[in-house]
Amino acid sequence: VPEWHTVAARSGMYTFPLPFEQEEITVSLLWHPRMGADPAHRWMKAVVLSTCRQYVSAVRTALPPLHDEL
Helix, strand or coil: CCHHHCCCCCCCCCCCCCCCCCCCCCCCCCCCHHHCCCHHHHHHHHHHHHHHHHHHHHHHHHCCCCCCCC
């Protein structure tokens, strides 16, 4: 799970690096192409994308250090 998805859930927990390399994870949304011209779907997609961008930006600036001291 991407680190920024778990900030609230791991409050007070010890964080440590994985003992192996991990590829970056992409989180995606899918819409059927036939809905591309639908105004309601276009609006909803814009709202979801805007909200996610704001959330990611806020969480990334508030992330604690990856390694907590023992």
